[in-house]
Amino acid sequence: MLFLVQDGITNGAIYALLGLALVLVFAVTRVILIPQGEFVTYGALTYASLSAGQFPGTARLALAMGIVAFGFDIYVGRKALHRRLVGRALIVNIALPAIVFALTYVLVGHPSGIAVNIALSLVIVAMIGLFLYRIAFQPIAHTSVLVLLIASVGCHLAMQGFGLLFFGAEGQRGPALSNAAFTLGPLRFTGQSIAVYVITVAFIVGLWLFFGFTLTGKALRATAVNRLGARLVGIRTTLAGQLAFLMAALIGAVSGILIVPITTLYYDTGFLIGLKGFVAAIIGGLVSYPLTAVAALVVGIVEAFSSFYASDFKEVIVFTLILPVLVLRSLAQPAVEEEKD
Amino acid sequence: MAMPQRLPILLFALVMAAIPFVPGMPPFWIVLLDNIGLSALVAMGLVLLTGVGGLTSFGQAAFCGFGAYTTAVLTTTYGLSPWLTLPLSLLVSGIAAVVLGLVTVRLSGHYLPLGTIAWGIGLFYLFSKLEFLGRNDGISGIPPLSIGSFRMIDPGTIYFAIWIAVLIAALLTMNLLDSRTGRAIRALRRGHIAAEAFGVHAPRAKLLVFIYAAVLAGLSGWLYAHFVRAANPTPFGAQAGIEYLFVAVVGGAGYVWGGVLGAAIVVILKEVLQSYLPLIFGGSGQLETIVFGILLVTLLQLAPTGVWPWLMARLPFTPIRKRPDMSLTLPARPRAAAIPSVLLQIDHARKQFGGVIAVNDVSFDVQAREIVALIGPNGAGKSTTFNLITGVLTASSGRISVLGKAINNAPPQEIVKLGISRTFQHVKLVPDMTVLENVAIGAHLRGQSGAISSMFRLDRADEARLLAEAARQIERVGLSEQINQLAGSLSLGQQRIVEIARALCVDPILLLLDEPAAGLRHMEKQQLASLLRQLRDGGMSVLLVEHDMGFVMDLADRIVVLDFGTKIAEGTPGAIKTNPDVIKAYLGAVA
Numbered sequence: 001m002l003f004l005v006q007d008g009i010t011n012g013a014i015y016a017l018l019g020l021a022l023v024l025v026f027a028v029t030r031v032i033l034i035p036q037g038e039f040v041t042y043g044a045l046t047y048a049s050l051s052a053g054q055f056p057g058t059a060r061l062a063l064a065m066g067i068v069a070f071g072f073d074i075y076v077g078r079k080a081l082h083r084r085l086v087g088r089a090l091i092v093n094i095a096l097p098a099i100v101f102a103l104t105y106v107l108v109g110h111p112s113g114i115a116v117n118i119a120l121s122l123v124i125v126a127m128i129g130l131f132l133y134r135i136a137f138q139p140i141a142h143t144s145v146l147v148l149l150i151a152s153v154g155c156h157l158a159m160q161g162f163g164l165l166f167f168g169a170e171g172q173r174g175p176a177l178s179n180a181a182f183t184l185g186p187l188r189f190t191g192q193s194i195a196v197y198v199i200t201v202a203f204i205v206g207l208w209l210f211f212g213f214t215l216t217g218k219a220l221r222a223t224a225v226n227r228l229g230a231r232l233v234g235i236r237t238t239l240a241g242q243l244a245f246l247m248a249a250l251i252g253a254v255s256g257i258l259i260v261p262i263t264t265l266y267y268d269t270g271f272l273i274g275l276k277g278f279v280a281a282i283i284g285g286l287v288s289y290p291l292t293a294v295a296a297l298v299v300g301i302v303e304a305f306s307s308f309y310a311s312d313f314k315e316v317i318v319f320t321l322i323l324p325v326l327v328l329r330s331l332a333q334p335a336v337e338e339e340k341d
Numbered sequence: 342m343a344m345p346q347r348l349p350i351l352l353f354a355l356v357m358a359a360i361p362f363v364p365g366m367p368p369f370w371i372v373l374l375d376n377i378g379l380s381a382l383v384a385m386g387l388v389l390l391t392g393v394g395g396l397t398s399f400g401q402a403a404f405c406g407f408g409a410y411t412t413a414v415l416t417t418t419y420g421l422s423p424w425l426t427l428p429l430s431l432l433v434s435g436i437a438a439v440v441l442g443l444v445t446v447r448l449s450g451h452y453l454p455l456g457t458i459a460w461g462i463g464l465f466y467l468f469s470k471l472e473f474l475g476r477n478d479g480i481s482g483i484p485p486l487s488i489g490s491f492r493m494i495d496p497g498t499i500y501f502a503i504w505i506a507v508l509i510a511a512l513l514t515m516n517l518l519d520s521r522t523g524r525a526i527r528a529l530r531r532g533h534i535a536a537e538a539f540g541v542h543a544p545r546a547k548l549l550v551f552i553y554a555a556v557l558a559g560l561s562g563w564l565y566a567h568f569v570r571a572a573n574p575t576p577f578g579a580q581a582g583i584e585y586l587f588v589a590v591v592g593g594a595g596y597v598w599g600g601v602l603g604a605a606i607v608v609i610l611k612e613v614l615q616s617y618l619p620l621i622f623g624g625s626g627q628l629e630t631i632v633f634g635i636l637l638v639t640l641l642q643l644a645p646t647g648v649w650p651w652l653m654a655r656l657p658f659t660p661i662r663k664r665p666d667m668s669l670t671l672p673a674r675p676r677a678a679a680i681p682s683v684l685l686q687i688d689h690a691r692k693q694f695g696g697v698i699a700v701n702d703v704s705f706d707v708q709a710r711e712i713v714a715l716i717g718p719n720g721a722g723k724s725t726t727f728n729l730i731t732g733v734l735t736a737s738s739g740r741i742s743v744l745g746k747a748i749n750n751a752p753p754q755e756i757v758k759l760g761i762s763r764t765f766q767h768v769k770l771v772p773d774m775t776v777l778e779n780v781a782i783g784a785h786l787r788g789q790s791g792a793i794s795s796m797f798r799l800d801r802a803d804e805a806r807l808l809a810e811a812a813r814q815i816e817r818v819g820l821s822e823q824i825n826q827l828a829g830s831l832s833l834g835q836q837r838i839v840e841i842a843r844a845l846c847v848d849p850i851l852l853l854l855d856e857p858a859a860g861l862r863h864m865e866k867q868q869l870a871s872l873l874r875q876l877r878d879g880g881m882s883v884l885l886v887e888h889d890m891g892f893v894m895d896l897a898d899r900i901v902v903l904d905f906g907t908k909i910a911e912g913t914p915g916a917i918k919t920n921p922d923v924i925k926a927y928l929g930a931v932a
Contacts, residue, residue: 154587155634160634161628
């Protein structure tokens, strides 16, 4: 029994991280981030590839997306191309991915430490997240949630296709962060699972502090409530969106790196993991971080128990869990007139 | 060039019927056309559900699954004839839709699409785990459709079954949209408050489109099962559900033929990508999903409304719109034999939002044949009072009665039945419907035809009377010129007048007007005032909120003044003008 709970909590912690990222992105940009799962896969498999001494295709993707993003920036700003704009676009979109690309190229083949590999994977995926917002979502940031959602599905399809292209159809595993382990009563804790707990809690607390107590965090929240209003008081809403995507990609990559030593990941595993983070985020109403974290733990535990007792219906149970919650949520806030289009 | 409505459809049907007989037609193309037809059926349901009704569903593939598995089990295990399983397949999809719909359509905003993703995935896993559905392998050996000894085994023969289904579904869907029920469905996307104010039962209308879309998907699933003669879970999963929505959006989610066009574009595109991309880039990977995803994002950035409206705008056809036959009349709404002198009585009505008291024990009444104005500074609680009377909000305490009977927080659909109709401070028309169609929503409760009768065009007499009534009210408010224009293309002032015509279609005893004169020019205001006087002299009462003091003082028989939710004065315009409390509320205290 207890080991099921422990298993559930470890999985739940990962779902919590993803749920937080989804809440973050939705709150700031109104995008329901279906490709969140791809960030997980990219992070995990980039790390695994680097550890195995292979050059990850994601570095190439980041460079290519950077060039496209540069084109977008220049095209949008073509009426008033001053030096600062071009400079920023060059540094962020071209120079940064190029440096990372070169660094990856040089380091591959040399046995480098776990820390270096992790850092490289995180930077690569974070850049992909940033460019993804710039290319796919920034031009349609003002449209309805539905249009954004469908665009999000398009991104998911494309990124999953790239995942197969880069990493092949075979699953991969990465080296563990630490091999330490200890036993407490009937339970065995590995260094890896401890890392999962610590990092999840750190992110939750960090996000809570960031959004509650810093000016940038508050600006992001203001953008979420009213884009026009936020712009009128001087918040750069495009920057807010890019920041949100960057953080979501980072969180996704971190979760990927955390689980790739425990389970074998395939190019399309991320989607299902992301969806479970989703279930948690929805239970949290896409607004509350602590509620999302708690819900994610519940999802993880329910999943652990149902895979033990009714493994065939594990996914059915997890995804049906959402319906009663959605109904309660809708009943709790009825009669809100939605001004659409 | 003007064109009769049905001619293009007839031409389309003839072309589709001729295609298999073209000599040298590659059989592979026929297979593609079969797939397009199957996908178009599901997309058409989504057009109604998502594009028109505003309910986004990622779960339609699951309903195809219900249709396909029903016939698969019944024809293989129980040996039933495929034709017998058709109604059963549709029934099972429909029942599944009722169960899921009762949960789903109550979800608001983005919870709805997320909910559909969740049960879409859940059902997919259910299909792939249930023993009697053959788990992941599914069910094979499904018999083909046959008429007598004619068996539809090859793609060229089932082609006719598929496309006849598509054409019938398109006709029924178009008929449904062009009817009393259709207008109610089309009004939903802009929010339910306006539709409900005219008696539309929003959850019921939403459930109706949900079931309709599911039954179309079930039909597609039934055809699919007899086309490939097998059923396994893969084509009914989340990915497929996403793809159907994609089809609808690409074609144009608001248009029936957009569904067909979208299916054609997506199916052909997928085929081309799958066969040519590996030639260009070498064999590895799912290149088509990459290109597919990128194209989807590009399309949304360039043409978010889809290809069909883009195409139509470039064709030189304009549909003929028939003028309603104004000689037809609707029977007047039944009224109380003797209307008592007090029409509306508000007694200590109170509305609290948390700690804020928006309406604080307000009491006043409206007599028969009287124009009463409700005035007060911004935030005085005028619109909230309107919402209490019309049932949009429920009063915290107090009593509101109409013709001596308490309304007891009845919902808007019930209030309008009492003969109270309203306009809105923020105009709530459907911008992509014509003025005539918008106004006809007002007469919703005065028609009887339901969804089924309108699909089969049995509603025409009823429909003609409704439209005639709408046209009469439009003429009455002086907008006959604009009757066939889209409501969204009118100026804001004219849109307010359209709202008044819509409210008049109820045949009300009491008209509630929320800032009717805002945005009107001087002449238009004078016309509006004379119209309202004429209505009063005809026996109607009017309660209006208005900021234009000249307009109010000239028109109203009596004025009620609110300030911070409390009634501070009531009386004739002359008395109100000199009332010190009113002057203080509007201009501030005299030092």
